[in-house]
Every structure is written in C-alpha cells, then in structure tokens.
Amino acid sequence: MRILYVAGDNPAVETILNGMDDSKLSGLPAFYYPFKMLLERGCTIDLLLYTTEKKTVIESAHFKKRNLIQIHPWKSILPGSVEYMLLLRRASRKLLRSRHYDFVYGMSEGAHLAVYEAAKMGIPCGLRQYGTQEMANALEPIKSVTARRLKALKDYTYITLSMLSRKTFVLATNDGSRADELYNILGVKKKKFRFYFWTSGVYIPNERPKVDYESKDSYPFGYDPLALSMINRIAVVKRQDRAACILGELHKRGYPFHLYLIGTDDSQKMHEATVAAAKEYGVLDYLHFVGGKSQQECRQYACNSFATLLPCEWNRVNVFYEVMGEGSVVVTNDNHSIDEFIKDDVNCLVYEEDNFAQAAEKIIALMKDPERIERIRNAAHQTAVEKFMSLEKRFGLEAQLVTDTALGKDISGYPLVL
Numbered sequence: 001m002r003i004l005y006v007a008g009d010n011p012a013v014e015t016i017l018n019g020m021d022d023s024k025l026s027g028l029p030a031f032y033y034p035f036k037m038l039l040e041r042g043c044t045i046d047l048l049l050y051t052t053e054k055k056t057v058i059e060s061a062h063f064k065k066r067n068l069i070q071i072h073p074w075k076s077i078l079p080g081s082v083e084y085m086l087l088l089r090r091a092s093r094k095l096l097r098s099r100h101y102d103f104v105y106g107m108s109e110g111a112h113l114a115v116y117e118a119a120k121m122g123i124p125c126g127l128r129q130y131g132t133q134e135m136a137n138a139l140e141p142i143k144s145v146t147a148r149r150l151k152a153l154k155d156y157t158y159i160t161l162s163m164l165s166r167k168t169f170v171l172a173t174n175d176g177s178r179a180d181e182l183y184n185i186l187g188v189k190k191k192k193f194r195f196y197f198w199t200s201g202v203y204i205p206n207e208r209p210k211v212d213y214e215s216k217d218s219y220p221f222g223y224d225p226l227a228l229s230m231i232n233r234i235a236v237v238k239r240q241d242r243a244a245c246i247l248g249e250l251h252k253r254g255y256p257f258h259l260y261l262i263g264t265d266d267s268q269k270m271h272e273a274t275v276a277a278a279k280e281y282g283v284l285d286y287l288h289f290v291g292g293k294s295q296q297e298c299r300q301y302a303c304n305s306f307a308t309l310l311p312c313e314w315n316r317v318n319v320f321y322e323v324m325g326e327g328s329v330v331v332t333n334d335n336h337s338i339d340e341f342i343k344d345d346v347n348c349l350v351y352e353e354d355n356f357a358q359a360a361e362k363i364i365a366l367m368k369d370p371e372r373i374e375r376i377r378n379a380a381h382q383t384a385v386e387k388f389m390s391l392e393k394r395f396g397l398e399a400q401l402v403t404d405t406a407l408g409k410d411i412s413g414y415p416l417v418l
Contacts, residue, residue, distance in 0.1 A: 248281025
C-alpha cells in the first residue's frame, strides 16, 4: 500500500527526516506516531513537504531519501498564500498522475488542496485537523454568520477552505480545539466527508516514574524542591503570564521558587506579558525560558519539579495528559476543561481561576506534607493509566482507519467521537 503524506515543516517532520528516533521527538506526536505505525505495518509513505529550506534525510528502516519530495517558495511577486496554493496544487497533481497512491493524507488545513486533488481523481483521502480554538474564539462573538464567514476567509483562509472541500474523512483532535463547534459557528454542514473527533494518545508508563528526592544532580536531571515547570509553547491561550504571577505570590511569602517555561516561543506578546508580570513581582531572575525540548526531556522537567503549572485558558491539552502520566503534581485552575479527570487534593491541586495567591498557598501547604505529595503523585499516575488513551491504542486506531479507507472498507463503524 502506498500513501502520500502532505505537510509543512514541523517538529514531527524533523524527527522523521533525522532517522526516526522517538527520543528526539519534540512536538506533534499526533503526526509522528500514525506515520511510524503505518510504516511498520508495511506501507510505503512518500512525504510531500513544503519547506523554505532544502532538507536532507537520515535514512531509517522504512523511510528513505527517495520518499521525500520537497517544494520550496518561488520568491515571486505573488502573495505568499497564493504562491503556496499554486505550488502545492501543481506538485500534488504531478505526483498523483505519475505514481499510484492508495491514500492521500493532508497534515493540517494548509494541505487541503492536495487532498482536494486526490478527491477529484477518486483517490481515498483524509485531512488531519489540528488546533482551531483561537479561530473559533475570534469568530464566535460576531453576530452575523455572513460576517463570520468573510472574516474566516480573510484571516483563516486555509482552514475555511478545508472545511468546504470534498474528502473521505476529517480527523480533528478532541482537546479543546473547538473543531466540532467551528462548523456550527460558520454554518457549514459536514456533507462532503465523515468527521471524526478523537482525543489524542499519550505515553503512559506502566509504573509511576520514581523521584530521587535526595539527588545531587542539577535540575532537570535531578529533583529540585524549589522548581516549578510549565510545559507549553509560549502563546496567548497558554497564559505563561499567569504562571509568573503564581511565582511572584510564592516569593511574596518567602519561598524562592524558580519557574521553568519549556516550549517554543511562538508569541512575542505573551513573552512580553510574562516578563512584565515577573518584573512587577521582582522575580525576573527566577524566570527561565528554556525553549522547545524533546518529549522525553519535557517529561523529565515535569517529574523532577515540585509541581507543574497548568494555568491555560483551556487545559485539556496533550501536556495535561503527559504530565499526569509522569506522576507530576499538577497545579491547575478551575476553568472546568478537565473536570472529569481531576479532583483537588486527590490527584492534583486546583485553585480558583486568576486567584494566584490561593495557588501559592496551596503549593506552600503541600511542601510541608511529604506523604501527601506522594499520594497525589501516585493518584495522578493512576488516573492516567485508568482514563487516558495510550499511544498504541489511539494512534493504532488512526493507522487502521487510514488502511481501511485505502482498501475501500466500510469505515462507518469507527466512533465519531472519542
């Protein structure tokens, strides 16, 4: 079976091109693991990659140099969005006519034109839709549906067009992306495809990783009782500025914690807001922007910190599942996004949203009770084991959906929502 993946640069692509070493994966596991599983099941995958820089391939067992097809910007006078669409459409048409593909999979909405070309030629195809929360939030307050659509086409062109085009299925992540609501917000019916809305899968250790509280190694290689971690890309919806406020409240009470922000710096606005909050509290020297790290390193940051902060506008994200699986002490606000999984003082600490003083007080109280710390860590890991979807189950199901679709099998039995 031969599959064409269509994508732009992202951390998962970097891992694939650099030999497919799982330990170096720094992002988009939802892209990487189904790709890997399909290869391991004997599929041949070609990757049509739009990239500004020429890429090289470190060959792995299943992915070779010949499997990478690159397209680069023309650097013409055309607007970038127009040039991109023309490039992708031309390249995908050429590939689909010259090679036999059993399935075409677009990774994110920018790839929808290649999927559209496949649908026109009768080739089974799907689109993987990622975070659309910010788009839904921006459009929902607009009263007129027509005005919403015009703004959507102007500001979110690729996502909007992808919602209208024909394909076999769309698979969106059920993690607060609001992808299901977005169709209703724009008054678009899902007539031209099946829409699957599935939660993501995460690595869950069979046993809770043990913490060496007496370790002499420096953080994150060793435990630091005065380290707080927050593992999220720097973005407005992630609210690193709130984490800085919690840090400040701890210092006001005489507890000199350090806060480590692990994640790519995607928003100058949030970066500046976080620095401003730290300056206001006088704790800038205790704030550390670590940058993007591999998932393995992120788990280490979580496990060896006193607690992991989750003060986002919406907390039902991969990081929540992953740090709970590590048995980290999660300190989260009560915005109700993860209510079915959490209970204050049982498997995490929950504070009233924006009540940073309360968050600090809860952390300080926990510091004084080592037995309670262990109980919460154990309960967090147990919650992950019992309630979260593992990598193998979730991404194995997606790989099977792709192969069944490619073979023309009936896919109506797959759950629409997970």
